[in-house]
Amino acid sequence: MANVLWMHGGACNGNTQSFLNAEEPTAVDLVTDFGIRLLYHHSLSMEFGNQVHQMLDSILAGAIPLDIFVFEGTVIRGPNGTGHYDMFLDRPKKDWVWELAHMAQYVVAIGDCACWGGIPATKPNPSESVGLQYLKGEKGGFLGADFRSKAGLPVINIPGCPAHPDWVTQILVAVATGRAEDVMLDELQRPQTFFKTFTQTGCTRVQYFEWKEPVEEFGQGTRKGCLFYEQGCRGPLTHSPCNRILWNRQSSKTRAGMPCVGCTEPQFPFFDLAPGTVFKTQKVLGAIPKEVPQGTDPLSYSVHAAVARAAAPKWAKEDMFVP
Ligand code: SF4
Ligand code: SF4
Known part of the structure; x- marks a missing residue:
């Protein structure tokens, strides 16, 4: 049996809504089949007020073991570092988060806000929001760069706006069933099994990416073409x-004709880096995408793109639908 406590800070609750749509396994499977005991969840639990206060006090006193501390949303530190913008059970919530994280065997951040600060931490960040162990791409965050949970791991980051529900349930099952050491983390503390590959892997438009055939207009649905160029x-x-x-x-999204907006990356929503990037490809010299695929440089990419476009077969330009 693994005790799980799920709290949320500065958040829209979207990750909880997403979590409830999990299918493999479902949220209910976690309890019935995988030995997870949900101590408290801000939206799902019947307990409130003093009942929750007593339970949290028991955790902090060591009377109730805390196996997995799940946090959704930012840690709100405002105004002026007091945390008074987000109070919980008569204390700044940030103080609960600090103490509970240090009592937990494992700490799991769900969604961009908990991982990196997300939209609330975008400048000017009036709530002084921060992620558990990152602020955007900078390591440190609320708990500090050197934080390790009792089991010796850093915060396990499952980003996304929101995170896909199956990413969440599969990681919770792995940790709850004693396989946390198998959850290999990348340099941003994300499970590699989900975040090692690019969103493009498996996109049904990838052949149009190769032949540099764009979708010309927003909202062409499944009509041919790649969404990268325009x-x-x-x-x-x-x-x-x-x-x-x-x-x-x-x-x-991309299969349905909606551009990926990069919601799993620390810099999302990218307002700091490239204003106007969302839904519009920024160009250099009017033709070359300003940001080229990772692993290529702009010059060699533009040469390759020109050749590929000139050599594109007839079918790549035909007006057809792709599944
Ligand atoms: S639509 Fe996006 S994800 Fe799909 S092939 Fe084009 S750039 Fe890649
Ligand atoms: S396609 Fe891109 S923006 Fe959409 S959920 Fe996936 S990573 Fe996020």
Whole structure:
């Protein structure tokens, strides 16, 4: 049996909504089949007020073991570092987070806000929001760069805006069943099994990416073409399995004609880096995408693109639908 406590800070609750849509395994499976005991969840639990206070006090006193501390949303430190913008049970929530994280065997950050600060931490960041162990791409965050949970791991980051539900349930099952050491983390503390590949992997438009055939207009649905050249798709720049583990087991944004906006990366929503990037590809010299796929340089990419476009076969330009 693994005790799980799930709290949320500065958040829209989207990761909880996403979590409830999990299918492999479902949220209920966690309890019935995988030995997870949910001590408290801000939206799902019946307990409130003094009942929660007593339970948290028991955890901090060591009377109730805390196996997994899940946090959704930012840690709000404002105003002026007091945390008074986000109070919980008569204390700044940030103080609860600090103490609970240090009592937990494992700490799991769900969604961009908990991982990196997300949208609330975007400048000017009036709530002084921060992620658990990062602020955007900078390591440290609320708990500090050297933080390790009792089991010796840093915060396990499962980013996304929101995170895909199956990423969440599969990692919780792995940790709860004693396989946390198998969860290999990348340099941003994300499980490699989900975040080693690019969003583009598995996209049904990838042949049009190769032949540099763009979708000309926003909202062409499944009509032919790649969303990278005109619509600002960040599929070749973003690490996620959105085209391997489909959303609702049905589709993905890019399959449905919606550009990837890079929501699993620390700099999301990219307002600091490139204003206007969303849904519009920024160009150099009017033709070359300003941001080229990772692993290429702009010059060799532009040469390759020109050759590929000239050599594109007839079918790549035909007006047809792709599944
Ligand atoms: S639509 Fe996006 S993810 Fe799909 S092939 Fe084009 S750039 Fe890659
Ligand atoms: S396709 Fe891109 S923006 Fe959409 S959920 Fe996946 S990583 Fe996020």
